[in-house]
Amino acid sequence: MRDFWQALRRNRMGVIGLIMIVLTLLMAIFAPLLAPYNPKERIRVTLDSIYAKPSLEHPFGTDDAGKDVLSNFIYGARVSLTVGFFASFISVVIGGTIGLISGFFGGKIDNLLMRFTDIVLVIPDLPLAVVLVALTKPSLMNIIIVIGILGWTGTARLVRSQTISVKERKFVLRAKAIGAHPLYILRNHIFPLVLPLMIANTVLVISLAILNESALAFLGLGDPSTLSWGQMLNFAFTRGAMSSGAWWALLAPGLGIVWLVLGCTLLGQGFQQILNPRLESHHLQKSEMIALEGSHVQQATG
Amino acid sequence: MTKLILRKLGWALLTIAFVLLLNFFLFRVMGDPTRLLKDPRLSQATIEAIRVRFGLDKPVINCFETLNPIKASLNACGVNPFNTQFAAYLSNLLKGDLGVSFHSQRPVAELLTERLWNTLLLIGAGQILAIIIGIILGLVAAWKARTVLDYSALVGSLTVWSLPTFWLGILLLFWGSNYLGLPLGGKETIGSGLTGLKRLGDIGTHLLLPTLTFTLVFIGEYMLIMRSTVLDVLSEDYILTAKAKGLSTFQILKDHALRNAMLPIVTIVALNLGFTVAGAIQIETVFSWPGLGLTIFEAVGRRDYPVLQGAFLLLAVSVVLANVIADLLYTFLDPRVRLA
Numbered sequence: 001m002r003d004f005w006q007a008l009r010r011n012r013m014g015v016i017g018l019i020m021i022v023l024t025l026l027m028a029i030f031a032p033l034l035a036p037y038n039p040k041e042r043i044r045v046t047l048d049s050i051y052a053k054p055s056l057e058h059p060f061g062t063d064d065a066g067k068d069v070l071s072n073f074i075y076g077a078r079v080s081l082t083v084g085f086f087a088s089f090i091s092v093v094i095g096g097t098i099g100l101i102s103g104f105f106g107g108k109i110d111n112l113l114m115r116f117t118d119i120v121l122v123i124p125d126l127p128l129a130v131v132l133v134a135l136t137k138p139s140l141m142n143i144i145i146v147i148g149i150l151g152w153t154g155t156a157r158l159v160r161s162q163t164i165s166v167k168e169r170k171f172v173l174r175a176k177a178i179g180a181h182p183l184y185i186l187r188n189h190i191f192p193l194v195l196p197l198m199i200a201n202t203v204l205v206i207s208l209a210i211l212n213e214s215a216l217a218f219l220g221l222g223d224p225s226t227l228s229w230g231q232m233l234n235f236a237f238t239r240g241a242m243s244s245g246a247w248w249a250l251l252a253p254g255l256g257i258v259w260l261v262l263g264c265t266l267l268g269q270g271f272q273q274i275l276n277p278r279l280e281s282h283h284l285q286k287s288e289m290i291a292l293e294g295s296h297v298q299q300a301t302g
Numbered sequence: 303m304t305k306l307i308l309r310k311l312g313w314a315l316l317t318i319a320f321v322l323l324l325n326f327f328l329f330r331v332m333g334d335p336t337r338l339l340k341d342p343r344l345s346q347a348t349i350e351a352i353r354v355r356f357g358l359d360k361p362v363i364n365c366f367e368t369l370n371p372i373k374a375s376l377n378a379c380g381v382n383p384f385n386t387q388f389a390a391y392l393s394n395l396l397k398g399d400l401g402v403s404f405h406s407q408r409p410v411a412e413l414l415t416e417r418l419w420n421t422l423l424l425i426g427a428g429q430i431l432a433i434i435i436g437i438i439l440g441l442v443a444a445w446k447a448r449t450v451l452d453y454s455a456l457v458g459s460l461t462v463w464s465l466p467t468f469w470l471g472i473l474l475l476f477w478g479s480n481y482l483g484l485p486l487g488g489k490e491t492i493g494s495g496l497t498g499l500k501r502l503g504d505i506g507t508h509l510l511l512p513t514l515t516f517t518l519v520f521i522g523e524y525m526l527i528m529r530s531t532v533l534d535v536l537s538e539d540y541i542l543t544a545k546a547k548g549l550s551t552f553q554i555l556k557d558h559a560l561r562n563a564m565l566p567i568v569t570i571v572a573l574n575l576g577f578t579v580a581g582a583i584q585i586e587t588v589f590s591w592p593g594l595g596l597t598i599f600e601a602v603g604r605r606d607y608p609v610l611q612g613a614f615l616l617l618a619v620s621v622v623l624a625n626v627i628a629d630l631l632y633t634f635l636d637p638r639v640r641l642a
Binding site: 027115118119121122123124125126127128130131132134135207211214215218219220222230233237242245250254256258260262266267269283 | 313316317324329406457460461463464465466467469473475476479480536537538541542574576580583584586599602603605611614617618621622625
């Protein structure tokens with residue numbers, strides 16, 4: 001674990017991603033201190049306060065209801081993060097369990113579970129999510145569950161392949177030979193080795209969940225009682241921000257989503273580079289001139 | 303080989319069967335669709351009439367829903383034991399009948415076919431552009447690996463990947479309609495009376511921004527896949543041999559790197575179909591492009607369940623079929639699979 005942290009610190013993409021996520025988290029936690037206004041507070045709306053331009057009073061302008069966009073934006077981070085974390089938790093638990101069982105037991109169980117995974121993988125998620133949320137009530141809880149139960153297929157495949165490679169290692173075979181219970185092996189030998197990859201995958205699943213939540217909210221299937229970034233964009237788009245030229249109502253929430261998703265993507269990529277180092281050099285590069293002059297073997301092994 | 307193809311077709315059929323079941327159960331078991339017609343202006347009699355008209359008064363799958371032996375003999379379906387909603391759903395599907403829209407009272411199948419072409423036009427244009435540009439960028443990025451060019455292409459594609467599709471669309475729409483004089487949405491100028499080439503040009507200007515959005519959203523992923531595959535290929539020893547033979551960099555990239563990287567591109571295009579559909583829904587909604595995606599958006603807003611159900615079925619089945627085609631194509635393209 002300490003080695004992992006050291007490697008992450010040397011990975012520039014990973015560090016930048018981590019900083020981006022931590023900043024967003026801090027903003028969400030300290031929202032009441034940072035936001036100039038409380039979005040739940042009732043305000044007196046005048047014609048001038050609707051889609052008001054950015055000013056000292058409202059640095060990001062106001063929205064269709066005359067509310068401060070900056071405050072909505074700061075509080076909106078809470079919703080996106082909540083959906084991202086909980087939905088990806090559901091996905092990773094389902095995907096991880098299926099992947100571990102499938103990879104570890106192999107044979108018929110593996111075949112059955114992987115076929116099921118393939119079937120779910122091929123069904124387009126957004127239309128299915130739209131149908132599921134439209135048929136139930138669009139509450140935050142339902143949205144989290146729907147995104148969670150649709151997003152596990154990638155994790156299942158990844159965990160399965162890692163489990164298969166781990167279970168052939170000597171110490172696992174040894175434990176098997178001395179008669180350890182399969183569940184014991186699974187929990188004490190295999191799971192710890194699959195876990196780092198699962199964590200790396202979780203970060204990427206979070207980014208997908210956040211994107212899905214924003215898309216659902218934009219399509220009018222967000223929780224009406226919470227103002228997520230996607231919901232802010234939906235309100236701005238459907239309530240005339242385009243025609244009033246109110247770019248400020250459209251810019252901040254979108255940038256928030258990009259910031260958070262990019263942070264997760266960078267951290268996830270960083271994790272993957274650490275766990276699965278790929279030879280990032282090849283025979284058409286300039287450095288190869290040296291390689292051709294004798295250190296070719298060294299380069300190939302390095 | 304034939305066995306392989308048959309097995310793949312078999313799995314596709316099974317998947318489609320699963321989609322059919324899912325589609326039926328979601329809309330019938332998760333709730334009687336008319337119960338969701340929560341319009342207080344509808345009287346109980348009207349709701350009952352709608353239930354009868356759409357066959358919702360029949361039992362869902364099983365005629366013998368009661369365990370009481372006396373009642374069971376007089377099953378809930380009347381004389382015909384197949385007079386259930388599920389049987390009606392399947393037989394209507396076989397006839398190509400997807401029901402009638404709650405909103406416009408038009409047959410759903412007719413409504414969807416009309417809009418399918420618009421979606422195919424948008425997806426086709428967007429994907430082809432994204433694939434071509436993505437391949438070129440990925441090839442260059444891998445060739446110039448670990449240079450400023452490579453890093454900026456990498457960061458660029460990760461950023462593009464992180465953009466919510468609909469938001470990128472909104473930004474482009476805002477920019478295009480305010481500064482470039484491009485249309486605000488739709489497929490063509492309504493009531494312009496244009497014909498022939500002029501009409502095509504009009505549709506083209508309407509298609510410009512949605513296609514651009516589509517392309518930008520997908521370039522990043524194709525570039526990343528291409529880059530990593532080409533990196534793999536370029537570190538193979540046969541590239542060294544090719545270089546020793548005196549082939550130019552362009553020839554090596556074209557004949558070795560590009561050809562070998564085509565297979566992963568086919569796979570990723572197939573795997574991306576789900577995302578493509580998701581992209582189409584969002585982009586069509588932003589640009590009011592009258593395709594299947596906009597149909598879904600409108601159906602959700604109007605609580606028009608037959609249309610929603612039909613559109614979901616059509617999208618899911620098309621994605622499954624397209625996947626099989628890609629899978630078979632892959633089999634033919636890869637000599638290791640073809641000759642095995």
